[in-house]
Amino acid sequence: MKSTILGYPRIGPNRELKQALEAYWNARIDRTELDRVGARLRSRTWQRLAELGLEALPAAFSEYDHVLDAAVMLDAVPERYRAAVDPYFAMARGEDGLPPLRMTKWFDTNYHYIVPEIGPDTKFRLVSEKPLREVREARALGHRVRPVLVGPVTLLLLAEGIAPLERLDDAVEVYAELLAALRAEGVEWVQLDEPALVADRTPAELEAARRAYDRLSGTADRPRILVAGYFGALGDAMPVLAATGIEAIAVDLIRGGPIDPGAMRGKTLVAGVVSGRDVWRTDLDDALHRLQPYENVVVSTSCSLLHVPYDLERETDLDPALRARLAFAEQKVAEVVELADRLARGERGAPAPLPTAPAATSRDERRSPYPVRAAAQARLGLPALPVTTIGSFPQTGDLRAARAALTAGRMRQQEYDDRIAAEIEHVIRVQERLGLDVLVHGEPERNDMVQYFAEHLDGFATTRHGWVQSYGSRCTRPPILHGNVRRSAPITVQWATYAQSLTDKPVKGMLTGPVTIVAWSFVRRDLPLRAVVEQVADAVSGEVRDLADAGIGIIQVDEPALRELMPLRRDEQQEYLDWAVQAYRTATAGAGDATQIHTHLCYSDASDVAGAIDGLDADVTTIESARSGGRVLAALGDFERGLGPGVYDIHSPRVPGVDEVAERLAGVLRALPGLPADRVWVNPDCGLKTRTYEEVEPALANLVAAATRLRVRL
């Protein structure tokens, strides 16, 4: 092989898989039709990659999630899911009365995987024919493909259960069996993804990795093995892999920096010089230059292209000057192919000049210490155990259709605005009727909590079709942060004040924080991330000030991606957390003491960033915890400011009962003995936008009922 990529988007250029999945879940199509959509997408992808001149094609499709696929392949299906109508989707999304497995971030990306559950008694066997089926399917279409699987070390390190790594040897036996089966099918290469090896690993973990790859490479009749370590440098894992009998190692030369050519010990280097994590064109001369030191090179992407949109050609509205700097998945494949050709012709390239980093600016903080603020905020007159939500209310099909009509020019702005105003009024009335204490406007005007702000700030571009899978059928269109970020006018003040005008209860203003806006965008590379986040923080700070000036007494600044942007290596984490926290404080500094600042975090196992959450110094922190309450509460146990551990798991269609919520709340109060009850908040885990009103109304009614019951006891 000369050129390859480590993976490709799977959702479909027009989100065909999303539509098919949702149709299947709603029983509008059957399994056969869903499979047919998958097969069409695989066929189209291979054909397109071959047309673009790529030599070695990956088979990296997944119907929902590649980690779940690997777990299912080993039959690591917890007993309770076996009787489900469709165990695969029951594990992913739950079924009646059966909650799904936990879902969490795939390393430092905005992609989420299903966390496998592997215990001491999990019996591994090779059950899935998926890789074999796809190889046969490709062959029938005239392609030879390289099956891509999550490797055994990463799979077990990501799993939950009792010491999953202890089960590694057993799991590896099943992988060995699969390798033999693939070989019998005539497969030449297999790719095992081991991104867990780019994070800090203990000597015992590295030893386990060595054993695993000694065993797999020792399999008698097997395809050649490519182990892919991406999202950073392999570091200590490099010599471990290089000492085993595997044939190739894929290295992330973008995030990981150069490697010592001697470290490859004669193995093939699959050189990730085209970034799979951003949408910028590659400087081909610079990439060629960086490939010079190595022999036995295959040109590749730094990681799977799963994290970028399909095709720039469709973005006809983008400014041509910006467009000329961009590459989406198709364009990146073309870059890989061109680099491989130029390398083969003996071209040597030339290094690009390094960007000069501007000095970080230091800022002043304007808020008083918490006790002073808390006294000033008593004016809000909130009860003990105040009940609130995280911001969004259900995004109905009707709302999305109205927005689509507006964008397509089929609806006038005035009609759209009237529609939004009516929705806000509805959301306010629902909350008043249910008896919540701090209301929200429901975010109906927002397509997405990041894209919406990007559309209203200078320095960003947004796309029409640039969908990237976030989890399962859910996608986002990450904005492109290409210039200096500036807020030229207030963004949320009009809808926030409108919502407040409808009610006597306080309505929370709702903003997205600087770290999250940057984490969920594609970001310019000519400035350090820190400087970019500071620019966004200044913009958010202006909005906070304007909201406060307009009489909004409570302002929430969400930072759900605080943990996501954290470097994978421990020795870089504190520096990041310091500037990330500083940026948040800059963003919220514009509020006076009497303005209550809320923040919200989710998908973050709060225990590793508890110090930083404290450092944000928000007056109230709402946090996901319905499924992992104990751990979150233990980490935040000595918190003195307001805390709202989620008591309603919004990722499931289930409506929690009053008793259940009351019990959870009682547990929260027991875990936070030092916190007065007016600082303990009652709220869901996250926003309600993916739920329906049929689920949300009874669930919120039960939150209010549970809070009322506990207030009586206090």
Ligand SMILES: Nc1nc2c(c(=O)[nH]1)N[C@@H](CNc1ccc(C(=O)N[C@@H](CCC(=O)N[C@@H](CCC(=O)N[C@@H](CCC(=O)O)C(=O)O)C(=O)O)C(=O)O)cc1)CN2
């Ligand atoms: N950026 C981001 N990252 C995040 C989150 C988040 O909220 N935002 N939450 C966490 C979990 N991730 C999530 C990611 C996406 C969604 C989500 O709901 N996405 C929606 C799309 C949201 C959106 O952009 N909506 C647009 C476009 C909607 C759309 O599909 N419109 C149709 C037309 C609709 C019609 O005519 O009926 C079309 O364009 O074809 C809008 O409302 O305007 C989806 O996949 O369905 C939820 C959670 C972590 N990461």
Ligand code: MET
């Ligand atoms: C992913 S965090 C979501 C926070 C946002 N305010 C919402 O409720 O949707």
Ligand SMILES: [Zn+2]
């Ligand atoms: Zn959230």
